[in-house]
Amino acid sequence: MIIIMKMDAEESQVQETIKKIKDLGFNTHLSQGENRTIIGVIGDISSIDESDVERLRATPYIEEVVRVSKPYKLVSRAFNKEDTVIKINGTEIGGKKIVVMAGPCTVESEDQIINIAREVKSSGATILRGGAFKPRTAPKDFQGLGEKGLKFLLEAKEETGLPICTEVMDTRDVNLVAEYADILQVGTRNMQNYALLKELGKCDKPVLLKRGMWATLKEFLSAAEYILAGGNENVMLCERGIRTFSDFTRNTLDLSIVPVLKAESHLPVIVDPSHGTGRRDIVKPMALAAIACGADGVTIEAHTDPEKAISDADQTISTADLHALMGEIKYISRMFGREI
């Protein structure tokens, strides 16, 4: 349930409303927009008495009480009309900005990540991505360098100034990864790892939440809700392809979800055409299509020598191709009144 305060409601009236809600046994979440203040009611509102709702509705300084039947609330546009803009070391994600995250699937060595980071930086991309903890299909596959990989990423950051986005897979690693990374990524397989989502809700780093390859729109937004409900409001949603019968691509990139997420939620939306297609040759057109339908950014797997990449070689573009792609992304972004 959300309570929309009247435009001229005073601070004391907001506090009074919060107290009323707390007296009913619920927690609250306050959202102060430019034009209006909204109070989110957290907890199982099915137990709330209808007469209490009516009393709230009748309060003169309350504009409206909306019972949100959807399984998410804090992430919804109804709760926060303005786009969430996430600030990371001077880089902004959301709003007018288009963010490009680029880097290898896996951090392989110090030289590899530093060389790639330099190329990412000179291409004009704004965030370095790379996996240190890897969710590989087979337990015998290379599982990533772990903390050593994080250290290499940090070196690459010191060298280039690029903030780091890397995946966290285990609740016990959240603090460790947060020490090094600027953005913590939740991979598709962990989209409904609720223990992990709750832990990330308590952390002060922005989270890039990838859509589960099986997840409906509601399930995806509900997963984001878990993080926001824990107190972390800096969540980016990432479409990365869903599982379908169609077999010419690794996944089916469901780009239509971009305008739907933008309408339904205030959170920034990022698209991953690398995993979404699994094919190097169509990463570029799908990255451009993502920007064209309203995405706030893309994440691209790039490597100085894609053929030799330890993982995801088929979908990784060369850093030379990344330079060319950045040129086109900048051009198309400007046409939509956006900037890198």
Place this chain on the structure above:
Amino acid sequence: MIVIMKAKAEEEDVNRVIDTIQSFGLRTQLNLGAERMVVAVIGDISKIGEDNFFRIRAMKGVENTVFVSKPYKLVSKDFKKEQTIIDVGGVKIGGKKIVVFAGPCSVENREQIMEVAEKIKKAGASMIRGGAFKPRTSPKDFQGLGEEGLKLLYEAKEETGLPIVTEIMDARDVNLLSGYADVLQVGTRNMQNYTLLKELGKCDKPVLLKRGMWATMAEFLGAAEYIMNEGNENVILCERGIRTFSDYSRNTLDLSIIPAIKDESHLPIISDPSHGTGRRSLVLPMAKASVACGADGLLIETHPEPDRAISDADQTISLSAFSKLMEDLKQIAKAVGREI
């Protein structure tokens, strides 16, 4: 199997190859490319036998022979490198200009179709679409005006000069529809109606083939092959969304197939964001994304009063929204080196 001739091969070399292949009771199709000539062998190639196969390969002027293991050959780039451009009464499909087919789901009455034709013409559409024979889910639903609808479409064409695209559902109707329409559309449900496809292969009208909502890329191209195999080379492919678990849209518009087909086939491919999303609000952003990833055209459902449309109201945009869409697409077309 295809026989690739040397760049310097002479006409008599090609004729000798064709005669040899035909002597085994097989048919041939010659493609005169700008760089090289290719002879496609149509029929059961096991009739040739291994010895004779090597004999063909050794013939004068032959560069190579390729066994195409895919269920398609004539539609593939192996057979014809150059992009196919289909000319429909001066409208060129597959060229630099992005073609837009617009109109109502169903032809309802004279007033409706005339108003649509005038307005879409003014907005810059290339062709008018409208169903006279309708494949509706329930047999009790409105099944279309039939020939009466075709006559109304023809009147609209005479008034505006816009060529007509309309759906064909029954092999017995090919001659009837060809008398009125400029492009015959095969709907998603009939993508593997092989008797219909064969009949269309024998007709002289271009065919707009919609992807079956269950079809893989190989099956889709295999269906196009049926039409080309009978001699009709003018096939336009159309992505219109596939069936997936994702439930916020009517179908999942699989845009990645556009660049993938551009790699694989020389045929033009267009996108149908109306059926692909089933949601009015998503038609514009997904039309933009389609153009950004390389579509040669768009199919858009539009109606003077979308809320009163007999069928597909939820995905049909108003005529004023259509005009705005055409304006908005200009920039994005320019960004990818096309025009609209």
